[in-house]
Amino acid sequence: MTAQPAISNPREFRTLLSGEAATLADWTGHFDWRRIGAHVAVITMGAGLYGAAMGWWRDPLQALFVGIKLPLILLLTALGNALLNAMLAPLLGLNVTFRQSLAAVLMSFAIVAAILGAFSPLLAFAVWNAPPMMSDVKSTPVYGFIKLSHVVVIAFAGIVGNARLFQLLVQLGRSHTVARRVLVAWLAANLFFGSQLTWICRPLIGSPHLSVQFFREGAFKSNFFEDVSHTVTRFFDDWD
Amino acid sequence: MPPPLGDDPADREPVLNPITAVEAILRQPRRVMYQLRQPGAGRLISSMLFVTVACSLVYGVIVGSFSGGLQWWAAPVKISVGLLICALICLPSLYIFGCLSGAQVRVREMVGMVLGLLMLMTILLIGFAPVAWLFSQSTEQIVWMGVLHLLFFAVATGFGLRFLDAAFSHAQARSAVGLRTWVIIFVLVMLQMSTALRPLLGRSDDFLPTKKRFFLNHWGECIKDAERADRNRVND
Numbered sequence: 440m441t442a443q444p445a446i447s448n449p450r451e452f453r454t455l456l457s458g459e460a461a462t463l464a465d466w467t468g469h470f471d472w473r474r475i476g477a478h479v480a481v482i483t484m485g486a487g488l489y490g491a492a493m494g495w496w497r498d499p500l501q502a503l504f505v506g507i508k509l510p511l512i513l514l515l516t517a518l519g520n521a522l523l524n525a526m527l528a529p530l531l532g533l534n535v536t537f538r539q540s541l542a543a544v545l546m547s548f549a550i551v552a553a554i555l556g557a558f559s560p561l562l563a564f565a566v567w568n569a570p571p572m573m574s575d576v577k578s579t580p581v582y583g584f585i586k587l588s589h590v591v592v593i594a595f596a597g598i599v600g601n602a603r604l605f606q607l608l609v610q611l612g613r614s615h616t617v618a619r620r621v622l623v624a625w626l627a628a629n630l631f632f633g634s635q636l637t638w639i640c641r642p643l644i645g646s647p648h649l650s651v652q653f654f655r656e657g658a659f660k661s662n663f664f665e666d667v668s669h670t671v672t673r674f675f676d677d678w679d
Numbered sequence: 680m681p682p683p684l685g686d687d688p689a690d691r692e693p694v695l696n697p698i699t700a701v702e703a704i705l706r707q708p709r710r711v712m713y714q715l716r717q718p719g720a721g722r723l724i725s726s727m728l729f730v731t732v733a734c735s736l737v738y739g740v741i742v743g744s745f746s747g748g749l750q751w752w753a754a755p756v757k758i759s760v761g762l763l764i765c766a767l768i769c770l771p772s773l774y775i776f777g778c779l780s781g782a783q784v785r786v787r788e789m790v791g792m793v794l795g796l797l798m799l800m801t802i803l804l805i806g807f808a809p810v811a812w813l814f815s816q817s818t819e820q821i822v823w824m825g826v827l828h829l830l831f832f833a834v835a836t837g838f839g840l841r842f843l844d845a846a847f848s849h850a851q852a853r854s855a856v857g858l859r860t861w862v863i864i865f866v867l868v869m870l871q872m873s874t875a876l877r878p879l880l881g882r883s884d885d886f887l888p889t890k891k892r893f894f895l896n897h898w899g900e901c902i903k904d905a906e907r908a909d910r911n912r913v914n915d
Contacts, residue, residue: 557775559771564871568871568891
């Protein structure tokens, strides 16, 4: 038996990004620890670099913290939902194993991280051109521009990652309907878990009013959805 | 659809030194594109890098001649380094856009394409250099000179991007949307770089600016300063 080449091979990296569904489906069929390791490495590097660019504006130490936190969020989301995703897929009509579902999710996260990593020099350049983060930063157009740039880049990476995952699911299940169902279920689970992880891992861009820290005080004392519900309640209370 | 690279025997002639590289990119760009795909492309890439640095330094001297003093050496260094940093910052996103659109391009070839873009740009800037020098010596209006240099850069960039587009068309990409998006990013980064490394024209005690600005704000300030200076001159 010949060993599967790892993603460190540039051609395999191109295959991953260009979304050659048949090849990617073959990869998930032949579970290879080296390839999984390579996907994890791409996630760590790509999201790490992007995280560093994100936190750099506040402080170099914040860059280091976010460079660690962002890959952690992606990896923990993939691992935390691995079992659930593997159970949901057959229930919704896609007969894949635990390993296959984990490999597919890691693959899509690796695509997202690779895109984020490629855009990190551009974001770092934008931060380099921004004035230092002062107390009135949130009212400046620069803050708006940098925040919007993050939204655009992350949304683009997310859309591409999910589009590639959808193509892979179609290839695995031979049905658009089943693939759509599984993708929506996986997305819902990942969004639910991922948003809470991101909430815990605040601050990401950072605030000039708050000290640079890995986790905010009370990071484990509230949750994202609780905060959203409070905001909604306050909105309607003010309306009255 | 352009004929495949290498079909014409002229495409297969090796590019051995910087002078041949300049000649090839102006007269036979397909030859450069073909040679970038061959095993010994490192030599061509080095030649292209050399020409880019040399031409940008020469054009930088012309830019610096407007103010003289520190700018004689600061402007060439800033233009040369600035262009290379722009390429370095934008290269990863070009590679990702290429891969996402299914282009069959290796990293080395991508580096060569971007260097081709820079080389063609800087060669054309050398063509504009005598005109730029004449105006540098015969006007004191900084805004006017700024607009003139921007115009020359715009024309040179346009031709450089045309080369990149032609090189990409041989990469079997499914769509050109990624490349078009990247072009916008590249142009914006170049414009911002010109502000981040200011002053390229005009005098300053500092090599680099102490205040960060967005390029549109900077241009606005320059125009206001020029208007103020004009008004003062009229009042005097």
